[in-house]
Amino acid sequence: MKNSLKVQRAKQNITQAELAARVGVSRQTINSIEIGKYVPSTLLALKIASVFGTSLDDIFKLEESDWH
Amino acid sequence: MKNSLKVQRAKQNITQAELAARVGVSRQTINSIEIGKYVPSTLLALKIASVFGTSLDDIFKLEESDWH
DNA sequence: TCAAAAAGACAAGTTTATTTTACATTTCAT
DNA sequence: ATGAAATGTAAAATAAACTTGTCTTTTTGA
Numbered sequence: 001m002k003n004s005l006k007v008q009r010a011k012q013n014i015t016q017a018e019l020a021a022r023v024g025v026s027r028q029t030i031n032s033i034e035i036g037k038y039v040p041s042t043l044l045a046l047k048i049a050s051v052f053g054t055s056l057d058d059i060f061k062l063e064e065s066d067w068h
Numbered sequence: 069m070k071n072s073l074k075v076q077r078a079k080q081n082i083t084q085a086e087l088a089a090r091v092g093v094s095r096q097t098i099n100s101i102e103i104g105k106y107v108p109s110t111l112l113a114l115k116i117a118s119v120f121g122t123s124l125d126d127i128f129k130l131e132e133s134d135w136h
Numbered sequence: 137t138c139a140a141a142a143a144g145a146c147a148a149g150t151t152t153a154t155t156t157t158a159c160a161t162t163t164c165a166t
Numbered sequence: 167a168t169g170a171a172a173t174g175t176a177a178a179a180t181a182a183a184c185t186t187g188t189c190t191t192t193t194t195g196a
Contacts, residue, residue, distance in 0.1 A: 001110075001111060001114075015142075015143065016143065016144075017142080017143075024135075025183095025184070025185090026184070026185055026186080027143085027144095028144090028145085028146090028184085028185070028186080028187095029183080029184055029185075031143085031144060031145065031146095032145090032146090032183090032184080033183095034144090035144085035145075035146095037145095037146090038182065038183060038184085039109065039110050039111055039182085039183085040110060040183075040184095041107070041109065041110065041153080041154095041182090041183065041184090042069075042107045042108060042109065042110045042113045042124075042128060043069060043107055043130075043134060044183085044184095045110045046069075046125075046128065046129075046130050046134075047130065047134075047135070049125070050130065055123060055124075055125045056110075056123075056124045056125050057114075057117070057123045057124050057125060060110060060114065061114075062111075062114050062115065062118065066111060066114075066115070067092075067115070083171085083172065083173090084172075084173065085171090085172075085173095093154095093155070093156090094155065094156055094157080095172090095173085096155080096156070096157080096158095096173095096174085096175085097154080097155055097156075099173065099174065099175090100154085100155080100174095100175090101154095102173095103173095103174075103175095105154095105175090106153060106154060106155090107153085107154085108154075108155095109153090109154065109155095109181095109182080109183095112154085112155095
């Protein structure tokens with residue numbers, strides 16, 4: 001599973017802390033997701049997509065290995 | 069958070085068991101998601117969307133209350 | 137240029153929610 | 167009416183999300 005959080009943030013000039021505040025989680029949670037430490041819950045992922053004004057599918061993408 | 073799993077299944081004439089098998093979880097997991105007992109992980113949600121050939125956003129939708 | 141502020145990374149622990157296992161009920165064709 | 171297929175429920179186990187705390191790196195503005 002890969003995500004384009006960092007790119008999206010860059011596009012919109014939003015810091016990790018700011019994004020975290022807007023979706024109601026800790027700053028470190030956003031950071032951990034960004035570096036691929038874990039995948040956010042569907043709820044959080046949808047909120048993030050909503051903040052960016054895009055779709056979840058646009059930010060989070062399955063990889064071949066996710067099916068193994 | 070609401071989802072249209074049941075409708076999607078009906079459209080494609082797929083049973084809970086069949087969908088479960090295709091995404092690699094138990095039948096009850098699909099059932100529980102369908103009746104809104106809980107929201108699947110992003111990974112599973114993406115797999116389900118993939119099986120239905122649609123987007124996650126099309127199946128799972130945030131509700132106003134999810135932001136509280 | 138340098139100190140303070142902001143952002144990024146990491147580890148450990150807690151909590152929460154997902155998922156499974158096992159059992160019960162319903163639906164439906166015959 | 168009956169057996170098989172499909173669906174529903176609940177408790178318990180497990181896994182993963184998320185937080186807190188700390189440290190490092192980068193940015194910035196005076």
